[in-house]
Amino acid sequence: MINLERRSLRTVCSEVFALVISAFVYSLAFPGFFLEHGIGALAFISLIPVFIVIRNTSWKLIAPYGFLFGFVFYVIFNYWLKTFHPLAILIMPFIKGFEMILLFPVLKLADSLFRKKGYIVQSIVWVAYAYLCEQWFAGFPYGTICYAVYSFLPFIQIAEITGAWGIVFLMIFPQTFIARYLHDYIKGEHYPFISFIKSNLIEAVVYVVLLALTFAFGFSRISYWSDREPERVWKVATVQHNHDSWEGGLPTYIRNFNNLRRYTLEAVTRSPDIVVWSETAFIPSIDWNMRFQYPGNEGMRNLISEFVAFGEGLSVPLLTGNADGEPKYPDKGPFLEDGSQNRDDYNSVILFDDGSIVEKYRKQHLVPFTEHFPYERQLPWLYNMLKANGYHWWEKGTEPVVFETDGVKFSTPICFEDVFGVISAEFVANGADLIINMTNDSWSQSIAAERQHQEIATFRSIETRKSMVRGTNSGITCLVTPEGRVHDEMEPFTMGYNIYDVPIYTHDDNPDTFYVRHIDLFGKMAVYASVVILVAGCISKVVEFVQRRRRKEND
16 A cells, blocks of 8 residues: 555645656657657657656655556557557557566666766666667567657767667756756755756766767768768669558459559669569568469469569569468478468568579567567467467568679668667678668558658668668658658558669778667666666665664764
8 A cells, every 4th residue: 555644645646647747748759649740859858757756756656657657658659559459559558667667666766876966877777778678579669769859860860879879868868957956946945957057067067068069970970971972873663552451362462463563563664773562562472382382372373473474574673571481390291280381481571583582581570479479388378368369470580681683782671670770780780781671560550650660760771871761561661861861751551652762882981880880889888887886876875874873883
């Protein structure tokens, strides 16, 4: 039970209200239900009430408050998950709420151990949290604060050095700083803000210097990349066929292929160097159905034959999403004795040229709960519930494949793989000079969902200083240049095609960025720094307590 004698019901209600309002305002910083583009500037102030509440509240309430804030924010922010499945809009907010059950007590501990300078430690801890919440099975970078300001180009250019993590720190620090002052003001300590700055002058000056250096670096890098001539310009045709992800069956696959073929034939009249279709654009699996013939797949094989004939007639390579399969037991046929299919499925991209599959890439980071769930033994009830609701598990790819055609090296993060900086950085470190993201977000039925995805993806171009083409089913198809500028978006949820003149910067003339050479270094440093500082703070408090007891005993 909450001890309301020590904390009045009015205080608890005001804290709950502040957290809910903060979660709502924070959601408005991003594309969402209310605003298609969001108001990125809100991300610089919307978390101030959170840090006031953390400093003000009791230890009994801090964990429930963490869950409340995380759950409310992600229900509003990821409202579109309900269109995927009713379970999704519950599972993800519960997961993020659980993460903040762990985060809020650590932020409270930082404030308790360092009453005067805790705002510094809280800022570092928040960066560590943003990094760590990407690292586990259900890692989900949507909602990370820096992605709200994807259009503030001079501010985010430091991503080529720090990745997202330096930007997170620069956005969180002023909020913890101001929250500290406002908390004291609310508690009756009505001293001028300038006096608070003077008493924390070193920290304030260091932050201002970092901010000035960030903008100076940002403007210089934007100027550099805007003026720089690419080694070559590659013409990429993207076909957006706007297929309903939930609609399957051979008639649907035939209709989709006809639409893809029609727009591709229109596009090739403009002499592109390559044609790009989206994630899982062509179904069925080309390789599997060509390798195995069995009763029941004649229709699929006929469709594949049409695809092969079409591909042979194209004057340029075709890059498409296409589910791939491998026999689970290589010494057996396509079916096992019990009638089940002897097949492991992969979400894949294939490069088709000269009538055959030249190369394929298999998705490495699968969507949690819908494409992959590794805890069958530990959580059988959840595993069985997910399976009962029609979720299909894919196998993981293991290689950061780099395709090459026409002298251009490129890699293809599939779906939400482009929201993880490490994946694109590994592609580039492996030799890619271009990123082509293959995405199908049409299931969301939400432009906000597609824009949230696109805004995160723009950071990958800055981190790697490589151009990115986003080839999508229904949006947002676009080109992102190395300074993070978005070009020529196609209208979401429409059919059509576009031709992008993509600037290519090779490794020979464009060495890997600091971020690519030292992937997520600043995120890892924040984790280590948080642990060291908090442990040191705990030890200091224990030593102080022991010394006080000894003094009392001596007195």
